[in-house]
Amino acid sequence: MARTMEWAARAKHLGGIPRKLVIAAVGAFAKTASSLVNTTSVHNADTLLRLLRSRPHRVPLITVSNHMSTLDDPLMWGFKGSPIFDAKLARWVLAAEDICFKNSLYSYIFRLGKCIPITRGGGIYQNHMNEALERLSDGEWLHTFPEGKVYQEDVPIRRLKWGTASLVARAPITPIVLPIVHHGFDKVMPLKYMFGRPPPLPLCNKKIDIVIGDPIEFDLPAMREKAIHRSRSESFSTIGWPTTSDGLDEAAQRFLYAEISEQIRAAMERLRCSGKSFLNS
Template structure:
């Protein structure tokens, strides 16, 4: 899937690769290779309906954006799961098709130094600011990228769920869709998927990925939101943001019920000494709660 016209640079935060197009190829290629090593060689990886997503990534109409959404159970979900959704050569040849996903990461984690920020931007990851709300530059840029036909990935929960169950989704995903539709005049393709087992590979407080585990990815069918996006032109219509978010979250819940369960790390740490304050969840600022 080719991106839209290269001269149309989104406003907000930079998107150009700091080390050039070959640097972006190298970054994505190396990260995806390491991720495939973790998931496919050191662990077991199973998928359901993955061909549907790959077909959409490669062959959706020019100028039509792709928004993928999934649950969030470990700090390695992206890049490890995301890097296993497509073949390795798709990542290493980014400069030829510009079709890899854009993601979001907290600035204080991914951009805490100039070199680290360049690495993550080279890997198509935008910096999000805690507490800056839905109108911040990274969210504006993500909407512009989606509007011009790029692939954007979000975790609608906006945080890691240590309970293993899907948590409440935040309205930011609905606003992102509306902003993109308002700018482009067309709906993006929205594809949900649910993954199980990543919390066993990288549990809470983990530092080194574990081996011998099983991860399953279940891809859902595209979500039709055309009956809602027709209302996106109404400025400040937060109700449609809410309804879009609820529809997406309901599809994720349906996938969750059909997929293998994720471990409840909250229960596990209640049985372990020294975790009296571990009930405090790590918040991701990407999609603030309503």
């Protein structure tokens, strides 16, 4: 826990200068890899840019995407017009603790880069999920990879983990949820390039396509009522989740998070299919 360094993630840490330096360096790396040595096409970029700059006050934004390489974030934000160098507008992102926070130096750098450590398999009530909720309460932009791991096969979107769904349901103000599907990062940073390992740097002369969808609409009051009704008619073992602030017990939460996750997965899959049709046309 000592390596989670929450103090380094605060905007006022050393006057915000270390964060600005890290965001600028990461932005330059992403811009170079995405727009200079590779070719990136972004479809419907205006929707994302509009939501970043002019969504309603204090309304948070959650972007969700498939996960095809260890460098999807930050490379997917290096496209033309993206505020990649703006430390205030830059996304927060859920990052695997065992990869990004393995030592103090990594922890400090990733914290400055607005990363929130998540223990894979640690459940939706692990400590730093509360930190993610706090960022949403501040009206911030949070990016998640709800599949939970890197998949480099071009196959339908898999069943999603429930962490993102729980953030949608538990946030004080319901976030805008924007699906994104990308193609090509598996070629830029293949997991098994040489001796079964990724290359030391992103590869060049690859084509990246990023397809941005439209916000997903959730009727959360109706979904909560449906979850409560279903939870009363079915039974299963529980693991001790706390009751939510709006009175949902663990059984109702399970139904609600499953339904939200399925709506997100379905939206991502539709985007994946429409994107492939668009790219092949």
